[in-house]
Amino acid sequence: MRKIIVDASLVVKWFITEEYSNLALEIRDRFVNGQLELFAPSLLQYEVLNALKYSNLFSLDNLVDAVTSLENYGIIQVPLNGDYTQKTLKLAVDHNISIYDAAYIGLTDVLGICAYSADKKLVDTVNKDYSNKFFFITTLDETNESKEEEIEKKDREVE
Numbered sequence: 001m002r003k004i005i006v007d008a009s010l011v012v013k014w015f016i017t018e019e020y021s022n023l024a025l026e027i028r029d030r031f032v033n034g035q036l037e038l039f040a041p042s043l044l045q046y047e048v049l050n051a052l053k054y055s056n057l058f059s060l061d062n063l064v065d066a067v068t069s070l071e072n073y074g075i076i077q078v079p080l081n082g083d084y085t086q087k088t089l090k091l092a093v094d095h096n097i098s099i100y101d102a103a104y105i106g107l108t109d110v111l112g113i114c115a116y117s118a119d120k121k122l123v124d125t126v127n128k129d130y131s132n133k134f135f136f137i138t139t140l141d142e143t144n145e146s147k148e149e150e151i152e153k154k155d156r157e158v159e
Helices: 008-012 021-032 044-054 060-073 082-095 099-111 120-130 142-158
Strands: 002-006 036-041 076-078 115-117 134-136
Touching: 002 099, 008 021, 008 044, 008 115, 021 036, 021 060, 036 099, 044 060, 076 099, 082 099, 082 120, 099 115, 099 120, 099 134, 115 120, 120 134
Parallel strands: 002 036, 002 115, 036 076, 115 134
Antiparallel strands: none
16 A cells, blocks of 8 residues: 655645645545555644634634544554654754644655645755655656655665
């Protein structure tokens, strides 16, 4: 099964209809149907709920429903610790991005799998160093799947 990391900007589009929501929902549906395994930093729920709250589209009951949905999806959430913390902090400083954003990108190094985002500005910011690991949502295709397989093969060779 194909494994990918999803960031909050992508997951928010499961709940709010906006540009690229159709692609985000396709990822969600492939996950629900067992075609994808999804990973994220353990901060995913906080970020998604915060975005939903500040969209002013969700009542308290709607937010409770959203967090219940997120919990039920079963996205594998990885806590920030050890080597992952070091990579995240270095990324944040080196690329002048938030710790939150760096956590998704750092996870690509820790898990050896690719990440997808709906935040084009963030993808462009780290493109120089992460063009083969951190992708904009529109690029979830066979080309990236091949890149992901190459990354996984290299990681197995290192071990």
